[in-house]
Amino acid sequence: MNDIISDIRQELQQNSNEETKSSSTRFFKEEIKSYGVKTAAVRKMTKNYFKKISDKSKPEIFALCEDLLSSDYMEESFIAFEWSYYLRDKYEPEDFTVFERWVGDYANNWAKCDTLCNHTIGSFIDIYPQYIESLKKWTVSDNRWYRRAAAVTLILPSRRGDFLEDVLDIADMLLTDEDDLVQKGYGWMLKEAGREHQQEIFDYVMKNKKTMPRTALRYAIEKFPKDLRAKSMEK
Known part of the structure; x- marks a missing residue:
């Protein structure tokens, strides 16, 4: 081989x-x-x-x-x-251990992190959604790529409208993260969730915009209609 x-x-x-x-x-x-x-x-x-x-x-x-x-x-x-x-x-449940280790050992830039998480781990979560609880544990990791991975793993499911409650939980956990690549990651996740749940994501942004970093906020509202974007950006 x-x-x-x-x-x-x-x-x-x-x-x-x-x-x-x-x-x-x-x-x-x-x-x-x-x-x-x-x-x-x-x-x-x-x-x-x-x-x-x-x-x-x-x-x-x-x-x-x-x-x-x-x-x-x-x-x-x-x-x-x-x-x-x-x-x-x-995929079998025990494969999560392999994928989790790959994030820590090999996802050392945003492109590697996103390729692994969007496709491989995202598909695993579709099959075994109980492992979303493990993603939530990643949000407190010292490793920025685990924290970004917690959000970007849910990009494709959130685009379909799935796991909204978990999406909002993970956004809460990462809300004030100071790392710009983590902010962009959870902002992207919120943006995708907004395709099917625009009102819920708008409400979430309005509730949290005073503490949400502007980078995350701009990503989250990118696909909103012009009037909702304007309201979201008001100080």
């Missing part, structure tokens, strides 16, 4: 581009490791190589994901997180 990892890394090297590499760094405050391969090419590789390992067991595929993640390269992380998402029909 190590041959697969070697082949992936070789193909990434062959497709690396300095211009793509330098342009991708501007989206991050942290230093990132990147080959400089365009997203479309990485996505294609992800699917092609998964066909070669799809007959492997879930633990074997998770082990391959771990190998890719340990390199810290953006492209390898994307492949690993997408492979874990491809296995969503096989």
Whole structure:
């Protein structure tokens, strides 16, 4: 199976581009490791190589994901997180321990955090919603990525109108967080919840706008009609 990892890394090297590499760094405050391969090419590789390992067991595929993640390269992380998402029909409760550890060990910028949480962990929560209680525990972590993960894991469910009470609970827990990437994370979650629950999210914003950081507030109200946005922004 190590041959697969070697082949992936070789193909990434062959497709690396300095211009793509330098342009991708501007989206991050942290230093990132990147080959400089365009997203479309990485996505294609992800699917092609998964066909070669799809007959492997879930633990074997998770082990391959771990190998890719340990390199810290953006492209390898994307492949690993997408492979874990491809296995969503096989998720079991004990997989949460793996995904939770991946947040702590490998989600060291917003893109990795969001890719893992939006797809893999978000799909896991759809199947096992009782684990939302574990997300709530992340809100008090010293690790900013756990705190952001608590919110962005619920992006897709909240867009469908699901878990509103939990969305508001997590927003409460993160309300005065001083980290801008956590503020953006829970503001984004509220914005998505507002698609199906506009009045409830508007009411929440109005109730909390005096203590909610402006960054989170602006994200939360982005999709509101103009009149509701104006009311939300009033001092």
